[in-house]
Each structure stands twice: as structure tokens, then as C-alpha cells.
Amino acid sequence: MFELRKDIFADERDDNLKEIGKGTQRQDMLGHVTATSTYFNDHKLQGMLHLKVLRSPHSHARLRRIDLAEAERMPGVRRILRGADVPRNLNTLLSLINFGLDDEPTLAVDKVRYKGEPIVAVVADSEREAFEAMGKIRVDYEPLPAVFDVEEAVKPGAPVVNETYPKNTFTFHEKYDHQKLRFGDVERAFAASDHVLEQRYQMSPIEHAPTETNGSIAAPDTNGRYVVYTSTQALFFSLDTSAKILDVPSNKLHFIGGTVGGGFGGKVDTLTEPLAILGAMLTGRPVRYMFGREEEMQFGSPRGAERIFIKDGIRRDGRIMARQVRGYFDSGAYTRLSSYAVIKCVAHIPGPYTIPNVHADVFCVYTNRVPATAMRGFGVTAMDFALECQMDKLAHLVGMDPMEFRILNAYRDGDMKAHRRVAKNTALIECVQVAAEKAKWTLRDEFKRASSLRDGGGKRAEIPPTPRDPGAMAARPVTPAQQRTSYDRGLTPPEPSRAPPTPAPPPPAAAPASSHGATRFSSVFGRRR
Amino acid sequence: MAKTALQFRHNDREVAVFVDGGTSLLTALRDSVGDHSPKFGCGQGGCGACTVLIDGEAHLSCLTLAETVEGRAIQTADGLKNGAALHPLQAAFMENFAAQCGYCTPGMLMAAKALLDHNPQPTRQDVIDGIAGNICRCTGYEPIINAILAAAAGGGARRA
Amino acid sequence: MPVNVKTFATIPEAAGALASERDARYIGGGTLVMRALNEGDLSIATVVRVRDHSLGTIRPAGGRVTIGAAVTLAQLLNARDLAFLHPVARSIGGPAVRNMGTVGGNLFAPAPFGDLAVALLALDAMVSVQGSYGTREMAMEEFLAGRERAGLVISVSCTRPASPEAFRYRKVSRVKPKGASVISLAVHVPQSSGRVNGARIAYGAMAPTAIRAKAAERALEGRSLDEAGIAAAVAVAAEGTSPATDPIASTWYRREVVGVHLRRLLLGQDT
Numbered sequence: 001m002f003e004l005r006k007d008i009f010a011d012e013r014d015d016n017l018k019e020i021g022k023g024t025q026r027q028d029m030l031g032h033v034t035a036t037s038t039y040f041n042d043h044k045l046q047g048m049l050h051l052k053v054l055r056s057p058h059s060h061a062r063l064r065r066i067d068l069a070e071a072e073r074m075p076g077v078r079r080i081l082r083g084a085d086v087p088r089n090l091n092t093l094l095s096l097i098n099f100g101l102d103d104e105p106t107l108a109v110d111k112v113r114y115k116g117e118p119i120v121a122v123v124a125d126s127e128r129e130a131f132e133a134m135g136k137i138r139v140d141y142e143p144l145p146a147v148f149d150v151e152e153a154v155k156p157g158a159p160v161v162n163e164t165y166p167k168n169t170f171t172f173h174e175k176y177d178h179q180k181l182r183f184g185d186v187e188r189a190f191a192a193s194d195h196v197l198e199q200r201y202q203m204s205p206i207e208h209a210p211t212e213t214n215g216s217i218a219a220p221d222t223n224g225r226y227v228v229y230t231s232t233q234a235l236f237f238s239l240d241t242s243a244k245i246l247d248v249p250s251n252k253l254h255f256i257g258g259t260v261g262g263g264f265g266g267k268v269d270t271l272t273e274p275l276a277i278l279g280a281m282l283t284g285r286p287v288r289y290m291f292g293r294e295e296e297m298q299f300g301s302p303r304g305a306e307r308i309f310i311k312d313g314i315r316r317d318g319r320i321m322a323r324q325v326r327g328y329f330d331s332g333a334y335t336r337l338s339s340y341a342v343i344k345c346v347a348h349i350p351g352p353y354t355i356p357n358v359h360a361d362v363f364c365v366y367t368n369r370v371p372a373t374a375m376r377g378f379g380v381t382a383m384d385f386a387l388e389c390q391m392d393k394l395a396h397l398v399g400m401d402p403m404e405f406r407i408l409n410a411y412r413d414g415d416m417k418a419h420r421r422v423a424k425n426t427a428l429i430e431c432v433q434v435a436a437e438k439a440k441w442t443l444r445d446e447f448k449r450a451s452s453l454r455d456g457g458g459k460r461a462e463i464p465p466t467p468r469d470p471g472a473m474a475a476r477p478v479t480p481a482q483q484r485t486s487y488d489r490g491l492t493p494p495e496p497s498r499a500p501p502t503p504a505p506p507p508p509a510a511a512p513a514s515s516h517g518a519t520r521f522s523s524v525f526g527r528r529r
Numbered sequence: 530m531a532k533t534a535l536q537f538r539h540n541d542r543e544v545a546v547f548v549d550g551g552t553s554l555l556t557a558l559r560d561s562v563g564d565h566s567p568k569f570g571c572g573q574g575g576c577g578a579c580t581v582l583i584d585g586e587a588h589l590s591c592l593t594l595a596e597t598v599e600g601r602a603i604q605t606a607d608g609l610k611n612g613a614a615l616h617p618l619q620a621a622f623m624e625n626f627a628a629q630c631g632y633c634t635p636g637m638l639m640a641a642k643a644l645l646d647h648n649p650q651p652t653r654q655d656v657i658d659g660i661a662g663n664i665c666r667c668t669g670y671e672p673i674i675n676a677i678l679a680a681a682a683g684g685g686a687r688r689a
Numbered sequence: 690m691p692v693n694v695k696t697f698a699t700i701p702e703a704a705g706a707l708a709s710e711r712d713a714r715y716i717g718g719g720t721l722v723m724r725a726l727n728e729g730d731l732s733i734a735t736v737v738r739v740r741d742h743s744l745g746t747i748r749p750a751g752g753r754v755t756i757g758a759a760v761t762l763a764q765l766l767n768a769r770d771l772a773f774l775h776p777v778a779r780s781i782g783g784p785a786v787r788n789m790g791t792v793g794g795n796l797f798a799p800a801p802f803g804d805l806a807v808a809l810l811a812l813d814a815m816v817s818v819q820g821s822y823g824t825r826e827m828a829m830e831e832f833l834a835g836r837e838r839a840g841l842v843i844s845v846s847c848t849r850p851a852s853p854e855a856f857r858y859r860k861v862s863r864v865k866p867k868g869a870s871v872i873s874l875a876v877h878v879p880q881s882s883g884r885v886n887g888a889r890i891a892y893g894a895m896a897p898t899a900i901r902a903k904a905a906e907r908a909l910e911g912r913s914l915d916e917a918g919i920a921a922a923v924a925v926a927a928e929g930t931s932p933a934t935d936p937i938a939s940t941w942y943r944r945e946v947v948g949v950h951l952r953r954l955l956l957g958q959d960t
Contacts, residue, residue: 075690
């Protein structure tokens with residue numbers, strides 16, 4: 001049953017809760033129970049064609065030759081799309097916010113980098129005829145050595161998965177092969193600790209397995225546009241990605257999202273729209289590209305596996321003095337969202353605890369596996385699993401109750417976090433206390449009396465001396481309140497003015513920071529022709 | 530190759546369509562009849578999103594050869610309403626928050642209808658067994674089980 | 690080309706069509722054939738159906754019973770005479786699959802499916818098939834070994850269990866109440882004077898088809914059904930098996946646990 005603990009942080013809010021605690025009906029519930037909620041596939045378009053993709057059976061191979069002659073003559077085949085048909089056949093999802101290099105083809109051209117990578121797409125009158133044509137496609141593969149393990153992939157001499165990142169790691173800040181977090185001196189703290197515990201954690205990739213598979217239907221629309229019904233969770237991402245890949249202004253595409261039949265992060269990668277639209281462009285007909293169930297489970301992107309090493313130095317009284325994390329995120333063959341997952345992960349380290357010395361290196365690694373993507377707090381949930389297992393082990397090591405151990409090490413308001421921001425609105429202590437109460441788990445009085453509002457700040461608000469890495473970038477003046485981002489666009493806010501604002505002239509076309517010119521296509525940046 | 534003529538009862542009316550050989554009932558309903566309520570989830574018989582009733586018995590339309598339903602009565606979620614009024618199961622699903630993305634819901638409703646038509650007073654285990662062929666990836670099943678029990682107890686019947 | 694569906698009035702005509710066309714497949718309830726078509730299986734170009742109602746009958750025959758190949762799992766569950774098979778039928782699929790899946794079709798289900806075949810194998814099943822040269826009856830084992838070429842299944846017969854306790858079945862699956870088998874086990878262990886007489890042990894998902902655990906059967910023969918009596922059989926439980934690694938379980942795991950489940954089944958313990 002739902003319980004509101006208004007006694008906690010009682011003076012921090014206006015206690016007029018009108019919605020929380022009451023069951024509020026979903027706006028689409030009536031549609032769901034009457035089966036009128038519209039999913040992308042609930043549209044009947046006259047003369048719709050079916051697109052099926054030929055996928056690589058090899059994890060890593062050169063494509064020596066693709067022979068489509070017999071397949072193109074098969075009954076019902078309207079067009080077979082190949083890499084050369086794709087106007088901009090190299091992309092990365094986050095190029096839309098200037099993060100990362102274009103590394104993934106829509107259709108493979110000279111190499112396949114994971115088992116299941118799309119090579120060509122058959123567009124036919126029926127699914128059966130598409131399958132029959134696929135059976136007549138001849139591809140000559142030259143298998144290459146493959147790498148499936150993240151630590152093997154970062155070793156010198158490992159097979160190069162993705163030539164855009166020849167060391168099999170994503171490049172952060174245009175310089176580093178990992179994302180760093182530095183706060184204090186962990187080596188000194190380890191030497192002064194009573195115990196040091198180093199453990200290794202491993203997550204597996206997790207398949208979202210939505211009941212509705214990924215898919216989209218694209219059709220020529222009136223006024224020269226294309227209407228696209230899609231299962232995407234990220235409508236504007238998908239629209240802009242499609243506009244970029246197909247080299248059309250974004251206002252040529254009319255994306256209509258339906259209710260998503262289960263996403264959980266697995267429908268953000270724009271997996272089907274570009275080819276469906278391209279098929280519609282080249283055949284002049286509506287085209288549907290829908291994953292089958294096997295495709296969804298095997299080749300729909302999973303949450304990426306993560307290998308995490310945590311080394312902690314702890315005093316015998318239970319205070320963690322140092323935490324060092326090394327993580328390897330298995331991005332699979334292409335970046336997609338794993339670069340961002342690493343940023344999120346490092347932002348989360350060392351967890352909701354005040355630890356005076358923190359050091360983290362997290363890598364986004366390429367392997368010859370299915371590219372990973374978002375899922376339910378990706379980047380953070382796996383790291384949390386590792387951190388919390390580690391906390392239990394540490395508690396056991398020093399002979400402390402695991403709940404009390406967390407209260408002892410919890411951050412409090414006013415503490416300096418490893419990211420050089422002051423913690424505020426912390427509540428871990430209260431959450432542990434309530435959980436213990438509900439579980440009838442005994443806490444000693446001092447831990448029952450602990451509070452996020454007390455005992456923080458002071459010495460705990462200081463930024464400790466932090467040794468620089470050899471070869472590190474020149475120091476920038478950093479204040480705790482400064483917002484650091486990896487993707488500043490160099491835009492400055494307008495000067496405040498007392499006069500009413502006059503409409504600004506259109507800004508000059510600035511040379512885009514990256515090679516792809518995402519701003520030209522992007523509805524995010526508001527450029528429309 | 531000539532198509533096969535197919536005539537059957539679809540909810541409260543007779544329909545007649547032409548289908549290619551090997552077409553599933555799911556495809557015939559969605560593409561030929563225009564009833565989008567049964568959904569494609571797997572094509573393998575594992576998810577139940579395509580569940581319909583054939584002569585009152587639950588079937589997976591994705592695994593049913595369309596031409597085998599000649600002359601038979603097909604019921605889908607699209608036909609559950611009684612005029613403009615919700616079926617007790619539909620009302621109960623609403624009241625018990627038994628859907629999130631809603632994709633499994635049409636199949637769940639038909640599986641539930643098959644259960645209650647045969648067993649109007651199911652136990653909780655009966656309900657679990659009754660929807661054992663339907664996968665939901667969102668709700669964790671509890672609200673759905675509660676909704677079906679509520680419908681059986683007549684909680685939604687007053688709405689019909 | 691769309692698939693060609695041919696419906697015949699008699700079994701011999703249908704069997705003839707199956708024999709004469711290499712890419713013809715017989716459709717019973719559709720749970721196997723339609724799945725294959727949905728997934729683009731190009732090896733099926735012709736689907737063969739039969740309208741002979743005799744395929745849907747259940748006939749007692751002394752100490753055995755003959756079940757028509759078209760009898761569905763739901764119809765099995767409605768036959769009071771076949772109560773011994775009810776736990777098996779109930780363990781397969783959900784209600785919709787049971788309304789569609791047939792006894793004959795279950796003989797063709799690939800591992801880890803095909804649980805009914807496991808139970809029938811433990812009950813000395815015989816399979817009656819229509820080939821191009823007429824009908825013949827063969828032991829289930831022989832049928833399973835060459836099922837792709839056997840012809841059209843007309844019926845399956847099996848022995849009635851010697852007593853309710855003599856026939857036991859267990860399906861081990863990760864998803865409950867229904868799910869594909871990690872292992873399914875069926876044993877028929879009639880006893881005279883407290884000793885097993887005519888032991889049959891069958892497994893599912895321990896080989897490409899349902900198989901008998903003959904080493905375990907031999908080791909159980911003449912023994913008592915207690916801890917000491919079954920020890921020898923449990924020790925060789927995995928002998929002769931070749932379980933696959935699939936999304937449900939690994940080869941290693943199946944071999945590790947088959948003896949545990951056999952032991953529990955023979956001692957009448959819950960899982």
C-alpha cells in the first residue's frame with residue numbers, strides 16, 4: 001500500500017499533494033482496452049511493400065563481393081538497396097548533439113563488424129517473396145579474426161573492430177580513450193587504509209524483448225514529403241537521424257509516433273526508419289521494415305555488458321577512504337549510445353557516498369558483438385549493481401551491519417562530491433532508515449538518529465589536493481558551481497537588455513565543429529528551409 | 530497463383546476476403562479485414578499478442594492458416610464492446626490499471642474472455658493458467674490477474 | 690511464390706502428395722508449420738491438409754489406447770479416459786496452444802519441445818503411419834529416429850499405466866506455469882512384489898528427439914523404489930544422452946541435473 005512519509009524533510013515542501021498517492025488513469029488506457037491505441041503497424045497503406053534485410057552470418061569479415069543479379073530478377077522484387085544507395089552511409093546517433101564521430105553504416109559496404117549487421121535490403125511485394133529473393137543473394141565473405149572480450153579488445157594488436165576508432169576505444173574530449181574522474185589521491189589513501197578490497201564485476205548484455213518488435217512504415221505523402229509511422233521512443237532523434245542519413249532537410253519528413261509497444265530503451269536507435277524511407281523514395285510506394293521476433297532478440301540492440309573493477313581502501317572503523325573504479329563498457333561494433341552511458345556512469349561514481357579520494361577510468365570499448373544501446377538507466381544501473389555488491393562485501397570485511405555501513409558512509413548535504421559539486425537534497429540515510437524499519441531490520445540508535453541534514457560540509461566540503469595524470473590537459477580554473485559539459489557548442493547567452501527584444505537576424509552559417517554538419521539537418525537546432 | 534476465397538463471421542458480421550496460400554489468420558484479419566486489434570509479437574506461438582477466439586475457443590491467429598476458418602466464428606478484441614459500452618473485462622482492466630504500453634492487452638482480453646466464458650468463477654491459479662500463454666513485458670501481471678478476478682466477481686458487470 | 694495449400698479428403702491421397710513433393714509439409718494444428726512459414730522457411734512450398742475425421746478419434750483397445758493424430762491437447766484434457774496424460778498435456782503451452790497443438794504434431798516438435806512424445810515413449814507407444822505403400826505401425830523410437838521421412842501420422846497408441854502411481858511425469862522449466870523444457874522426464878515403473886518390472890524412462894530436451902534412458906532402465910529393473918534401490922539408475926541417468934545448449938539451458942547443466950530430477954521423480958518427491 002502507498003504510504004507518504006511526510007515526517008521526513010517536513011519543512012522542505014509545500015504539502016499540498018493533489019496527485020501523489022491517488023491512482024490517476026493513463027490518458028491512453030481507454031485506447032488500450034478497446035484496442036484503438038495505434039501502434040506503428042496499425043496502418044493499412046495501399047500497395048505497401050515489405051523490406052527484409054540480409055544480415056551478416058559472420059562476426060567480422062571483409063565483404064569481397066555482393067552478387068544481386070539473380071535476386072533482383074526474382075518475382076515480386078521491386079528494389080534491392082545497397083550501401084551505395086544510402087546518401088550518407090556513415091552516422092552515429094549522437095552526432096545530432098556533436099558527440100562522437102560517424103562510425104556506423106546503414107548498410108555495410110566493405111566490411112561487416114558483427115553477426116547480424118545489415119548488408120542489403122530487399123523490397124518486395126510480400127514477405128515471402130522478400131525471403132525468396134534473399135535466398136538468391138550471393139555474398140563472398142573473407143572472415144577476419146574477431147574480438148569478443150572488452151579487455152582483449154583494448155590490448156595492442158587486437159583486431160581493429162571499427163576503423164573510426166582504431167584502438168577499439170571511444171575518444172573522449174578528443175584526447176582520451178576513457179572518461180576520467182579524479183578527486184584526491186587514492187594511492188596515498190590505499191597505503192594508509194587498514195583494508196584494501198579489489199573485486200571484479202560482470203554484467204551480461206540484456207535484451208529488452210518488447211512485445212512489439214522494432215519497425216516503421218514510410219510512404220510518399222502529399223506535397224513531396226514522406227510520412228513515417230514508427231515504433232521509436234525518440235521521435236525527433238529518429239527524424240533528424242533519418243534526415244541526415246538520407247541527406248534531406250528535416251522538414252521533408254513527417255514522423256508520426258504511435259504508442260510504443262514496449263521500449264525500455266530498445267527503440268531509440270533509429271534501426272528501421274532510414275531504410276524504410278529510402279525504400280519508399282526509390283520505389284515510390286509505402287514500405288514497411290519490421291523486425292521479426294528472432295531479429296529482435298538476436299540483432300536488436302541490447303543493454304551493453306559492463307566489466308567493472310572496484311578497489312576500495314577502508315579504515316577499520318568502516319569509513320571508506322578511497323575508491324578506484326576501472327570500467328569497460330562493451331559497446332559492440334558501433335558507438336550508438338555507449339559513449340553517453342560512460343559519461344553517465346562516471347557521473348554516478350562513487351555512488352551516494354562521501355569518499356575523500358576517488359579515481360575512475362571508464363572505457364567505451366568496441367568488440368565484434370551486436371551494438372549496445374540504452375536500457376532502463378543504462379550506464380548507471382550496472383555500476384550500481386557493482387557498487388552495492390562491493391558495499392556489502394566491505395561491510396562484511398569490517399564486521400559492520402550493511403545498512404549501518406551505508407549510513408556511516410552516506411553523503412550528507414554540504415559534502416563535496418567527487419565531481420566538485422556540493423551535495424544537496426541528499427536522502428540516502430533516510431531511505432536506508434525507512435527500508436530498515438519496513439524490513440524490521442534493527443539499527444543501532446546512533447544510526448537511527450543520523451540525518452542527511454546534519455554532519456555534512458565543513459572539512460567534508462573541501463576539494464582535496466589531486467595529483468595530475470602524466471600528460472594531462474592544462475588545468476582550467478574550476479569552481480564547484482561551474483557546469484562542465486563535454487559538448488559545449490560555443491554558444492554564448494545574449495546580453496541582458498532592458499529594451500524589448502528585437503528579432504535577431506538569422507545567425508551566419510557557422511562551420512560545424514564536426515565533419516557531418518548535423519545542424520543543417522537538425523530540427524533540434526531549428527534550421528529549416 | 531490464384532488466391533483463396535474465405536468467408537467467415539468476424540465479431541458481429543460476415544466478412545469475405547481473398548488470401549494468398551499460406552497466409553495466417555493474423556495477416557488476413559489485419560491486412561484484408563482491416564481489424565488491427567490482434568497484434569504481431571512473435572509469429573512463433575510464444576507471446577499470445579495475436580490471441581483470438583475461434584468458435585469460442587482461444588487460438589493464436591499467427592499460427593492459424595487463414596483458410597481453416599472458413600464458415601467459422603472469429604471474435605477479436607475489436608468486437609468486445611457492447612454497442613458503445615465497455616465489456617466488463619475492458620472496464621475491469623481500466624479500473625485495475627492492467628496495461629502500460631497496451632500491446633499485449635487485446636490478446637490478454639481475449640484469453641481472459643475465453644477463460645471466463647468457460648469458467649465464470651476462476652480461482653487465482655485458474656486465472657494464472659488462463660493467461661499463461663500471454664506475455665506482458667510491462668505490468669508484471671499482477672494488475673492483469675486482479676482485473677480478471679474483478680471482472681469475474683462482477684465488479685465490471687455494472688458498467689456493461 | 691505464395692505457398693500452395695492442398696486439402697485432401699482421404700489420408701492416402703494426402704500421404705501421396707507428401708511423398709511426391711520434396712517441399713511439401715503436412716499441417717496439423719499449425720503450431721510448427723505456421724511458425725516456419727512466418728519465419729520465412731523456404732523449404733516449405735506446399736502445405737498438405739486432410740479432412741478425414743477419423744484422425745480426431747480416441748479409441749480404447751484393451752490395455753492400450755489409440756489416439757488419432759489430429760486429437761488436440763485440449764481434447765486430450767477433456768477425455769476422462771486419458772487422465773494419466775492430463776498432467777503432460779497441461780504442461781504444454783498455454784490454453785490457445787493446447788486448443789491447436791495435436792498429438793501427431795507433438796511427435797515432430799524439435800527439442801526442447803515435444804513433451805507429449807516423451808510421455809508416450811515411456812508408455813511403449815506405437816505410431817501408425819501412412820506411407821506411399823500403405824500403412825504400417827512402428828515403435829515410437831524407430832519413428833522418432835526417421836520422422837522426417839516416415840509419412841503421414843495417423844494415430845499413436847500407448848499402454849495404459851499399470852497403476853496411477855506407476856506412471857510419473859515431470860517437466861522442469863524456468864518459466865512457470867508454462868515454458869520450454871530444461872528437461873522433461875516420464876517414467877513407467879510397474880511393480881510386482883515391491884520390485885520394478887518393465888521399467889521405462891524417457892527424457893525430453895536431452896537429445897534432438899525424445900529418448901529412452903536405457904542404461905538407467907536396466908539399472909532399475911528388479912529394484913525397489915527407495916533411495917538404495919534407485920541409486921544405480923540415478924548414477925547412470927545421463928548415459929546415452931546428448932543434450933544441446935540452447936537459450937533455455939546448457940549441455941553441461943542438463944547433464945548435471947537430469948539425475949537429480951530422476952531421483953526425485955522415482956522417489957515421488959516434489960521439486
